């Protein structure tokens with residue numbers, strides 16, 4: 001049975017982040033209190049061409065609930081085919097990426113580039129809508145740059161063509177991931193459409209989520225970089241929204257325990273040494289703000305085996321009390337090159353150039 005979009009999008013959710021929110025990260029987030037997760041962006045061209053690697057990404061999603069699968073592309077027939085195939089696999093929703101600014105996506109005419117061709121955008125949304133009865137959302141940015149703010153026009157078309165929800169990352173393409181997200185745009189969107197609106201950009205904890213909801217009236221909140229090394233953020237936000245109080249920060253022993261489980265899940269999905277390499281950034285994120293982390297990471301970054309990493313982490317943690325909390329609990333935004341760090345090596349995106 002498909003979910004009622006009104007309630008489906010009225011929650012706190014994990015954003016799609018290429019190279020970060022793989023199945024392992026989504027599982028950990030869910031186990032730590034996240035009610036809804038989005039897949040990384042997946043190429044509709046890859047799906048339409050039945051590309052082995054792209055289909056493997058979908059296969060991974062098969063038993064995950066609740067999950068929204070995000071697709072990107074520019075070919076209406078391929079998007080329709082992708083939406084049909086995804087619906088058969090049975091996630092809980094489909095999302096269309098209208099915000100990705102990465103060069104290899106934009107140059108292909110997908111991601112935010114689609115919002116500069118509104119007739120094509122309308123056709124794509126119509127085709128996807130016709131191919132699925134699942135909750136169907138679009139995730140967009142405010143526009144190309146300060147001179148080209150298009151989200152209200154994009155939203156009008158998307159609503160007319162029957163989407164069930166909209167997510168707005170309150171930045172333009174030109175802003176990248178820098179500066180502050182401009183939340184008033186989220187409020188403008190909420191006033192302009194009748195479908196649920198999810199606000200996104202710079203939510204870092206319970207108070208900032210509450211502030212976004214109060215200032216914009218958005219129905220749901222999406223968290224991206226604030227979840228780096230902090231899968232507990234979803235529980236924290238939910239508790240704060242319910243009680244105006246945050247739970248105490250998570251201590252070292254629990255962090256290590258969840259990090260170790262995260263490492264095992266990544267390696268289970270991607271094997272050694274790839275999974276171990278991919279976990280290096282997570283080690284830094286989970287343990288940010290503890291003493292001597294730099295030195296420990298220097299060691300871990302040379303290890304190739306899961307067991308060696310786990311032993312190194314546990315040895316390092318022995319020097320501290322198990323309930324020690326980090327000096328800085330606030331998760332900082334990713335560096336501006338975070339996108340290339342995560343996105344350039346994504347198989348789904350590499351396929352774009354292979355397949356077009």
Ligand SMILES: Cc1cc2nc3c(=O)[nH]c(=O)nc-3n(C[C@H](O)[C@H](O)[C@H](O)COP(=O)(O)O)c2cc1C
Pocket residue numbers: 015016017018019040041070097099100139169177200201202203222223224225226334338339340341342343
């Ligand atoms: C490394 C990286 C990869 C991302 N990948 C995607 C993606 O695959 N699909 C998407 O819609 N947004 C993607 N985003 C954007 C995030 O979903 C989110 O909109 C953005 O980070 C702002 O939210 P935040 O301030 O909570 O991080 C990515 C962001 C980063 C930093």
